[in-house]
Amino acid sequence: MITTSPRPLVGLSACSKRIDGASYHAIGDKYLRAVDEAAGLLPVVFPAFGEALEVDALLDGISGLVLTGSPSNVHPQRYEQAESDQHAPFDEARDGATLSLIPAALERGLPLFAICRGMQELNVALGGSLCPAVHQVPGRMDYRRPDDPDPDIQYGPRHPIEIDPDSLLATLLPEGDKPIEVNSLHHQAIDQLGSSLKVEAWAPDGTIEAVRYGKGKSFVLGVQWHPEYKAAENPVSRALFSAFARAVRHYAAGRHRL
Known part of the structure; x- marks a missing residue:
């Protein structure tokens, strides 16, 4: 008899939103489909319950964590800066949830893939800070989302990135795809790098486009762009989600042996 192993569960961070006066926990469809279709894993949504989130109970049930992107930004008080219009918009319920999840996930060695806001959350959780408006810094590019309703243009390639040849990222990407171009839909970016993060x-x-966690041997990678958009159609995105999936399956196999 042929049996198949169940697909490991992966948690994804949700945002807290108000729609027509009602509260919602929301996540973009593209993140769920990327985990399902490009990684072959089973996505589950983690609510934005702030510090009330039952972190350990949730992490007990999953074998990987994806920190999603969002139009909102980490509140500057989380990295000891004063609030300004440049820092907005905020989602403090999400801040409380993700900034509690990250250290607990790292302590467990849980595979973690952080995307856009997620990479910024990873940096802040490890003591780093953010630049609120990169496009206003002399000599820096404008990374904001293109003003076009077509999502293929919004998420289309915008600029190349330089990859450290000795990095984890360099080992994951197909040889023919280096150098690569990435999309760009953000106005904030990493300023001071968090502890134990490597560029x-x-x-x-x-501007920092990707980081990894330098402690331990688990897969912890953050990218500033959006590989989740049509991930199954993009060879670079497929490579990243496939690498995450391998780490998740390895983690899941180790849990089942305990």
Whole structure:
């Protein structure tokens, strides 16, 4: 008899939103489909319950974590800066949830893939800070989302990145895809790098485009772009989600042996 192993569960961070006066926990369809179709894993949504989120109970049930992107930004008080219009919009319920999840996930050695806001959350959770408006810094590029309703243009390639040849990222990407171009839909970026994070890739102006966690042997990778958009159709995105999937399955196999 042929049997198949169940697909490992992966948690994805949701945002807290108000729609027509009602509260919702929301996540973009593209993140769920990327985990399902490009990684072959089973996605589950983690609510934005702030510090009330039952972190350990949730992490007990999964074998990987994806920190999603969002139009909102980490509140500057989380990295000891004063609030300004440049920092907005905020989602403090999500801040409380993700910034509680990250250290607990790292302590467990849980595979973690952080995307856009997720990479910024990873940086802040490890003591780093953010630049609120990169496009206003002299000599820096404008990374904001293109003003076009077509999502293929919004998520289309915008600029190349330079990848550290000794990085984890360099080992994951197909040889023919280096250098690569990535999309860009953000106005904030990493300023001071968080503790134990290593820079994996940069934009032409020096803006950090990818980081990894330098402690332990688990897969912990953050990218500033959006590989989740039509991930199954993009060879670079497929490579990243496939690498995450391998780490998740390895983690799941180890849990089942306990």
